Amino acid sequence: MRQSSLVVVANRLPLDDSAAPDGACEWRRSPGGLAGALHxxxxxxPATWVGWDGTVGEARTLPDVGTLRLRPVALDEDETRGYYEGFxxxxxxxxxxxxxxxxxxxxxxWETYRAVNRRFAEAAAEVAEPGATVWVQDYHLQLVPQLLRKLRPDLLIGFFLxxxxxxxxxxxxxxxxVELLRGMLGADLVGFQRPQAAHNVAQLASKLLGAEGADDAIALEDRVVRTGAFPVSIDVAEMRSLSARPYVINQAKKLRHDLGSPKKVLLSVDRLDYTKGIEHRLTAYSxxxxxxxxxxxDTVMVQVAVPSRERVETYRGLRDRIEREVGRINGEYGRVGEPAIHYLNQPFDRADLAALYQTADVMVVTPLRDGMNLVAKExxxxxxxxSGALVLSEFAGxxxxxxxxFQVNPHDVDGLKETLLHAMSAAPADLARRMAAMRHYLTVHDIHAWAQDYLTTLSFSSQSRTASIGSGSSIRSWPSPGKSNGAAP
Structure with missing residues (x-):
């Protein structure tokens, strides 16, 4: 197995579930997903990505995707159920x-989760060259940093939630x-979407581990773990280029015609998940x-719900409830050839998604809780x-x-209704001001700025291995999140 100086470790490999006709691997770009963010x-x-390929049984031998090497981790049926669907x-x-x-x-x-995390750590240790940077992603692999540190203390380890x-x-x-907290704090740098998360971890480290902690660093035994907020973003230039393609422009025009061009179009694009507030949204619209x-x-709603975790009972129940409610609303308020809601429970490719974004008058992103929500940024x-209005939950990062x-508390159905009406009736000048400001922010704070910020801070975090909080200026001399690339904090 060839070794790499940069290794990404994530639950899933960034592969399209449908194989290309020639057997080549294609990058998976689901709306707002991790693979899309890192693409x-x-x-x-040049890097190696360690992850599960989504199949049950022996791991497949996979070709490279461009400069990216793939190192699949195998899961059997019991592990899929206990580690992924379960814990x-x-x-x-x-x-x-x-x-x-x-x-x-x-x-x-728990026992299955721990065993699978160990397998991921062993795979990462195998493909990382001496002194490599290993970037572990998300809650599926919260034990990997500590396990990997024991296997390969020479590595620079980052963890991002x-x-x-x-x-x-x-x-x-x-x-x-305690095990979960220690597992995460095995990293040199632990990154979060929001500063409050780093504060929560510092409190827990003090209470559960007796560690001396602050919101930007935690003294843990013989080393210091750097922590901080690094809000993830999107490839703004890529999305703007995609949106300018003739196919996307023509598809957007066709969609407007099919939906009824004078109508106000409300659009939501979510994974089918109970955290996304889909039921609250349907109640408000109803x-x-x-x-x-x-x-x-004069108004139509388009709800795209990308299938998710379909083997988990909670998600199957959610899908049934949403489909019943959409049917009820269309049955009560729709007209022949004019449904109140177009409901699509299917994946969308990036070009068709960009066309949908251009079709919408109001984008409705109202999760009950979300780490970030890249769909809003897309x-x-x-x-x-x-043109266009974004209605956004206060509880999205x-x-x-x-x-x-137009920010809203999605639990407040009456407030959500008023916010939707406000967004639909806003003056063009108000919408233009809002959109220009948000687009400018995203242009500065794009995915490249995020990666540079995180990886630069991680490179400085190697100093923490022998430092301690309050022992000198070494910690305070590190770049704060958001500062390494010239971005605003």
Whole structure:
């Protein structure tokens, strides 16, 4: 196995689930996903990606994708159920999203999660050259940093959590809370979407580990772990280029015609997940129709719900509820040839997604809790002019950056209704001001700025291995998140 100086470790390999006709591997670009976020960074950078290929059984031998080598990790049926569907997505995922759904604590799942994390760590240790940088991604692999450090103490290890990190009172519910915290803090640098997450971890490290911690560094035994917020972004230039393609422009025109060109188009694009607030959104729209404040003749909603975790019972139940509610709304308020809601439970390729972004008058992004939400950023980048409105949940990480969006509390259905009406009726000059400000922000804070910020801070974090908090100026001399690339904090 060839070794690399940069290794990315993530639950899934960045592969399209449908194989190309010639057997070649194609990069998977799901809306707002991890693979899409890292595509711009890795498409020209020699690296190795360690991850699961999504199949059950022996790992396949996979060709390179451009300059990226693929190192698959095998999972059998029991491991898929216990590690992925179980502990990662039925225990950690709901807990990390404010327990929107109750987390399930199963002792067997934990043992499988730990065993699979060890396999990922061993695979990363195998492909990393001496002194390499290893970048571990997300909650599926929270134990990998510490396991990898024991296997390869020569490595520079980063960990980035793409989802929210919960407040201490929620994290304390986890039966294996100490192991999970120590696992994550095995990294040299732990990155989060928002500063509050780093604060939460510092509090937990003090309470559970007796560590001396601050929001930017935690003294843990013989080393210091650097922490901080690095809000992930998108490849703005790539999205703008995609949106200018003739196919995308023509497809957007066709969609406007098919949807009814005079109508106001409300668009939502989500993974089918209970954290995304889809049911709250449908309730708000249904009540607007019921009260006559919105009419099918002049407004239509398009809801794209990309299939997700379909083997998990909670997700199957959510899909059934949403489909019943869409059917009820269309049955009560739709007209022949004019549904109130177009509901699409299918993946979309990037070009068709860009066309949808250009079609919408109002983009409705209202998760109950979200680490970031890159769909909101994609919508802003995809607009070729200053039209369009973004309705954005206060509880998405993107809300702290896209301050000119129409922000809303999605739990407040009445407030959501009023915000939708406000966005639909806003003056063109107001919309232009808002969109121009958000687009300017994203142009400066794009995916390249994010990666440079994180990786530069990680390179400085190697100094922490022998430092201690308050022992000198070494920690304070490191670049703060957001400063290494000249970006605003």
């Amino acid at each position: 711009a960074i890795l498409q020209q950078t 990662a997505n039925s225990t950690l995922w709901p807990l990390y999203h404010d327990a929107v759904e109750p987390p399930v604590f199963d002792r067997g799942w 793409h989802v929210p990190f919960p407040p201490p009172e929620l994290f304390m519910q986890l039966p294996r809370r 009540e607007l129709l019921r009260d006559g404040r919105v009419k099918v003749r 919508f802003v980048a995809a607009r070729r002019d200053d 993107a809300a702290a950056e896209l301050e000119d969006a």
